[in-house]
Amino acid sequence: MGSTPLRRMRNWLAVMASGIVLVSGLxxxxxxxxxxxxxxxxxxxxxxxxxxxxxxxxxxxITFQATGLITDxxxxxxxxxxxxxxxxxxxxxxxxxxxxxxxDLLFPQGTPSGSYLAQYLEIHTSAGxxxxxxxxxxxxxxxxxxxxxxVNAVRLDALDFTYGxxxxxxxxxxxxxxxxxDPYTMNLLVRDSxxxxxxxxxxxxxxxxxxxxxxxxxxxxxxxxxSGDFNNDGENDVIARDxxxxxxxxxxxxxxxxxxxxxxxxxWGVFTTILTADDFNGDGNNDLLARTSSGELILYPGxxxxxxxxxxxxxxxxxGMTSIFSPxxxxxxRKPDVLARDAAGNLRFYxxxxxxxxxxxxxxxxxxxxxxxxxxxxxxxxxxANDVWGIDTSGQMRMYYGNGxxxxxxxxxxGWGWGGFNAVF
Numbered sequence: 001m002g003s004t005p006l007r008r009m010r011n012w013l014a015v016m017a018s019g020i021v022l023v024s025g026l027x028x029x030x031x032x033x034x035x036x037x038x039x040x041x042x043x044x045x046x047x048x049x050x051x052x053x054x055x056x057x058x059x060x061x062i063t064f065q066a067t068g069l070i071t072d073x074x075x076x077x078x079x080x081x082x083x084x085x086x087x088x089x090x091x092x093x094x095x096x097x098x099x100x101x102x103x104d105l106l107f108p109q110g111t112p113s114g115s116y117l118a119q120y121l122e123i124h125t126s127a128g129x130x131x132x133x134x135x136x137x138x139x140x141x142x143x144x145x146x147x148x149x150x151v152n153a154v155r156l157d158a159l160d161f162t163y164g165x166x167x168x169x170x171x172x173x174x175x176x177x178x179x180x181x182d183p184y185t186m187n188l189l190v191r192d193s194x195x196x197x198x199x200x201x202x203x204x205x206x207x208x209x210x211x212x213x214x215x216x217x218x219x220x221x222x223x224x225x226x227s228g229d230f231n232n233d234g235e236n237d238v239i240a241r242d243x244x245x246x247x248x249x250x251x252x253x254x255x256x257x258x259x260x261x262x263x264x265x266x267x268w269g270v271f272t273t274i275l276t277a278d279d280f281n282g283d284g285n286n287d288l289l290a291r292t293s294s295g296e297l298i299l300y301p302g303x304x305x306x307x308x309x310x311x312x313x314x315x316x317x318x319x320g321m322t323s324i325f326s327p328x329x330x331x332x333x334r335k336p337d338v339l340a341r342d343a344a345g346n347l348r349f350y351x352x353x354x355x356x357x358x359x360x361x362x363x364x365x366x367x368x369x370x371x372x373x374x375x376x377x378x379x380x381x382x383x384x385a386n387d388v389w390g391i392d393t394s395g396q397m398r399m400y401y402g403n404g405x406x407x408x409x410x411x412x413x414x415g416w417g418w419g420g421f422n423a424v425f
Contacts, residue, residue, distance in 0.1 A: 036066075036067055036068030036125050036127045036129050036144075036146055037067035037068070037147075037149075038066075038067060038146055038147045038148065038149040039129075039131045039139065039142055039146035039147065039148060039149065040064045040065065040066035040067075040068065040070060040099075040123050040125060040131065041064060041065045041066070041133075041148075041149055041151055041152075041153045042062050042063070042064055042121060042123075042133060042137075042153050042154055042156075043063055043064065043065050043151060043153070043154055044061075044062070044063040044154060045060070045061070045062050045063075045118075045154055045156060045158045045159050046060065046061050046158050046159070047059070047060040047061075047158065047159050047160070047161045048060075048061075049161075050160070050161050050162065051161065051162040051164070058161055059102060059103070060075075060102065060103055060159055061100060061101070061102045062100065062101045062102075062121070062159075063098065063099060063100045063101075064099040064100070064101070064123070065099065065149055065151055066099050066125070067149075068125040068126055068127050068129065069094070069096055069125060069126040070094045070099070070101055070123060070124070070125060070126070071094070071124050071125060071126050072122075072123075072124035073094075073101050073103070073121070073122070073123055073124070074121070074122040074124075075118055075119075075120070075121050075122075075156075075159060076118070076119040076120050076122075077116040077117060077118055077119060077159075078116070078117045078119050079112055079114060079115075079116055080114055080115040080116070080117055081112070081114040081115070082112065082114075085119065112163075113163050113164055114162070114163060115160065115161075115162050115163075116160065116161055116162070116163060117135070117157070117160050118135060118156035118157065118159035118160055119134075119135055119156075120132055120133060120134050120135065120140070120156070121133045121156055122141075128144075129143075129144040129146055130143065130144070131144075131146065133153050133156070134156075135155065135156045135157065136155055136156075137152060137153035137154055137155050137156070138153070139153065186202050186378035186379060186380040186387065186389075187199065187200065187201045187202060187378070188200045188226075188375075188389075188424055188425065189214070189224070189226060189238070189423075189424070189425050190418075190421040190423065190424050191218050191219070191224065191421060191422055191423040192420060192421055192422070193219075193420070193422060194216075194219070195216060195217050195218045195219030195220070196213055196215070196216050196218070197213065197214050197215030197216065197218045198211050198212065198213050198214065199211065199212050199213075199214045202380060204379075204382040205381065205382045206380055206381035206382065206399075206414070208414070208415065215258075218240070218423075220242050220243070221240040221241060221242055222241060222242070222243060223240065223241040223268075223274050224238060224239070224240045224241075224423055224425055225238065225239045225240070225274060225275065225276050225288070225425060226238060226276065226425050227239045227249075227276050227286060227288070228276065228278065228286045229286065230249060230251075230286050230302055230306060231249065231251055231304070231305060231306040232285065232304045232305065233251065235251065235252035235253060236252050237249055237250060237251050237252050238250040238252070239264070239274075239276075239288070241268050241269070241274065243269075244269065245266065245267050245268045245269025245270070246263055246265065246266055246268070247263065247264050247265030247266070247268045248261045248262065248263055248264065249261060249262045249263075249264045249306050251306070262306055264306055264307060264308075265308070268290070270292060270293070271290040271291060271292060272291050272292065272293050272319070273290070273291040273324050274288060274289070274290045274291075275288070275289050275290075275324055275325055275326055275338075276288060276289075276326060277289050277299075277326040277336050277338060277352070278326065278328055278329075278336035279336065280299060280301075280326075280336050280352055280356055281299065281301050281354075281355060281356035282335075282354045282355050282356070283301065284304065285301065285302040285303060285304035286302045287299060287300060287301045287302050288300040288302070288308075289314075289324075289326075289338070291318050291319070291321075291324060292319075293319065294319060295316055295317045295318045295319030295320065296313055296315070296316055296318070297313065297314055297315035297316070297318045298311050298312070298313050298314070299311060299312050299313075299314045299356055301356070312356065314356060314357055314358070315358075318340070320342055320343060321340040321341060321342055321348075322341050322342065322343055322369070323340065323341040323374045324338065324339075324340045324341075325338070325339055325340075325374060325375050325376055326338050326339070326376065327339055327376030327386045327387070327388055327402070328376065328378065328386045329386060330349065330351075330376075330386055330402055330406055331349070331351055331404075331405055331406035332385070332404045332405050332406070333351070333354075334354075335351070335352045335353060335354035336352045336354075337349065337350060337351050337352050337406075338350040338352065339364075339374075339376065339388065341368050341369065341371075341374060343369075344369070345366060345367050345368045345369030345370070346363050346365070346366055346368070347363070347364055347365035347366070347368045348361060348362070348363055348364070349361060349362050349363075349364045349406055351406070362406070364406065364407060364408070365408070368390070370392055370393070371390035371391065371392055371398075372391055372392060372393055372419070373390065373391040373418075373424055374388065374389070374390050374391075375388070375389055375390075375424060375425060376388040376389065380399050380401070380414070381399075381401055383401070383404075383409075384404060385401070385402040385403060385404030385409070386402050386404075387399055387400060387401050387402050388400040388402065389414075389424075391418045391419065391424065393419070394419065395416060395417050395418050395419025395420065396413050396415070396416055396418070397413070397414055397415035397416070397418045398411055398412065398413050398414065399411060399412055399413075399414045
């Protein structure tokens with residue numbers, strides 16, 4: 001018996017209800033029109049190249065016949081070898097001049113190889129309408145009852161692609177709103193004096209995209225961390241500590257907001273510094289490092305379910321450091337590392353061994369005490385190497401570009417006015 005549009009509609013709703021995630025993309029949203037005249041229709045789709053191998057990246061393009069501007073586009077792909085719907089997070093750009101939407105297919109570490117078949121396409125317009133097309137081009141969801149423009153949608157199979165085994169790229173722990181994030185570029189959260197939380201996203205090529213407010217009331221916290229996907233639900237999260245020493249997880253949801261916060265710790269006020277260090281012990285879950293006032297550095301391994309395994313001490317004498325952070329993998333060995341600035345302004349590199357300890361250390365810079373805030377959250381310029389940012393006393397943000405082997409390529413000023421934020425992470 002064939003699959004009818006009604007049956008496909010029921011299946012699509014079942015997929016959504018079961019929490020299966022989608023490919024997403026969003027460019028800078030154009031100004032909204034008052035209404036949409038008719039439902040936007042995909043009239044051309046493509047992915048180039050159709051087969052992605054080691055270190056590769058594919059770009060998909062969808063052209064619409066539309067009267068309203070497109071803001072969000074979601075595509076669900078089915079992994080043919082396992083018949084499971086798989087999510088690849090992307091960012092995209094809508095060009096209102098020709099009604100085309102382009103997004104990159106980016107592949108997190110551990111993505112299964114094989115063929116990926118486009119299942120359905122969900123389109124959101126600036127007027128607040130949404131429509132969904134099935135793989136064969138049939139319209140299966142139109143809650144706003146937008147009229148058909150009189151043209152047929154194309155099939156989605158031109159979006160299909162085959163994925164090989166990629167070369168690992170540096171992993172970012174930066175938080176994202178789903179629409180604006182990809183897994184390898186640097187994205188930063190900031191808090192102002194009013195307690196508002198904002199997000200600065202990047203285009204993956206050394207430029208900033210539009211900033212967005214993503215929260216308020218965050219001035220109750222004295223420590224905030226971009227923890228990556230701490231509970232293994234596919235979304236990056238934030239961890240925050242309040243004045244009482246309570247530790248909270250703010251799980252990101254795939255709409256670009258938050259699920260209800262969860263208290264994941266008590267008594268964390270004893271630590272002078274808390275930092276994220278990706279998967280520091282190599283068990284597949286993101287971890288935290290914490291420093292006591294006596295200089296003891298403690299690893300708190302994440303259990304992958306918003307909690308911790310037993311902590312272990314991994315260093316002493318760290319109370320001489322005025323700043324400690326992890327840039328992710330800084331020397332190209334695919335293991336998270338730690339950078340620390342001492343009282344003399346030396347920047348020290350501590351190479352993680354991938355098992356919860358260290359394999360090397362060295363001084364990689366001097367004069368860093370002129371920087372008031374330091375951090376690293378990914379690859380800013382898109383060259384495949386993680387970078388470090390610093391904010392000086394004048395509020396300038398300077399980017400220090402890593403060379404992928406534990407040193408520097410160059411540096412440059414990439415922003416002004418960052419001194420007005422009391423937290424950047």
